[in-house]
Amino acid sequence: MFKSFFPNPKWFFGSLILWFVINLALWYSGGESWGSYLGFAEGYATAELPIGISRFWTASFLWFYLWFFISTALFALFWKWKSNNPWQAWSVWGSAFILFNIWFGVQMSVVVNAWYNPFYDLIQKMLSSGGGDVNQLYSGVLTFLYVAMVYVTTAVFNLFFVSHYVFRWRTAMNDYYTAHWEQLRHIEGASQRIQEDTMRFAKTVESLGVSLVEALMTLLAFLPVLLSLSSHVKALPIVGEIPYALVWAAISWAVLGTVILMLVGYKLPGLEFNNQKVEAAYRKELVYGEDYENRADPQTLKELFSKVRFNYFRLYFHYAYFNLVRIWYMQLDNLYGIFVLFPSIAAGAITLGLMMQISNVFGKVRESFQYLISSWPTIIELLSIYKRLKAFESTLDK
Structure with missing residues (x-):
């Protein structure tokens, strides 16, 4: 890879x-x-x-x-x-x-x-x-x-x-x-792994890598600005006055969301990997059925498809509560940026221009800390692709 x-x-x-x-x-x-x-x-x-x-x-x-x-x-x-x-x-x-x-x-x-x-x-x-x-x-x-x-x-x-x-x-x-096709062609789904998984892997790794580097560079650029702007925001809702209030607000909110999503989504990579396996087995039997009359009989296809259906239904269930938590968090995140400024706005400590600038900087820093939150579905997909290609390459390693 x-x-x-x-x-x-x-x-x-x-x-x-x-x-x-x-x-x-x-x-x-x-x-x-x-x-x-x-x-x-x-x-x-x-x-x-x-x-x-x-x-x-x-x-x-x-x-x-x-x-x-x-x-x-x-x-x-x-x-x-x-x-x-x-x-x-x-x-x-x-x-x-x-x-x-x-x-x-x-x-x-x-x-x-x-x-x-x-x-x-x-x-x-x-x-x-x-x-x-x-x-x-x-x-x-x-x-x-x-x-x-x-x-x-x-x-x-x-x-x-x-x-x-x-x-x-x-x-x-x-x-x-x-x-190395001669050593690899006997592996289940070999053609799909070379034709499809290679492109998906390169594209997904590049996308996640770019997002990670962008998040780090955004932090380097905007965190000092947020530190300086924290001088205008002395207090946070509920917490009260705290040094570097904006920085602590951004970090704590992002860490909370990351931990929650990791907990509710830890089963998904394995299920995605299993999904690729059962889909490949079903597709392979259909391909054999195109060339050989004794392959892809209705009973065999029914058994293989039942495994596909079972795994998809499990995916739907686990993605349902994962997406519920993730979307609720992202919706609350839209309000969080202005929520932390309520005490400063009520005290008349900031102007409209300063409020817009703080909201923008705070959002940039918060988004950088939320890299795992925004990328978690893509990371799940990448892990399943990586498992497939890693199992593929294990033949060459041996």
């Missing part, structure tokens, strides 16, 4: 995490200001960034682009020397490009969040003082539209690239499995 596409996966992913941590430590321990040695103006790293599209060609952003490229090139050259995997151009450089696009999308969200406060404060000021210059509203909306256009364009291009990335991964697995 992995070694066909990535060079020596065990060491590759370990070195990737290590290299990421090293770069993160260097960047936040002073590296973000090292661009001054290359001619960038002194103090560029601490300068206030503009709220708009011009932010992305300021000195601090240009220095990050250069840093990211050099860091990726060093990592790619190391693995080019260490391994000769034919898919390294896609698995190393392609993964880096996807990571960069995720970071860029998060930075777009940061700009939009910064836009909320002055724009909605402007609206509040006009409403409370009898009006104002309408051109200021047009200018504020245009700022948002410029950012949104760039964000949508890059997001669509990234989706196009990811589609090719996933298909290359599927091709690598396909080539690996078909090269």
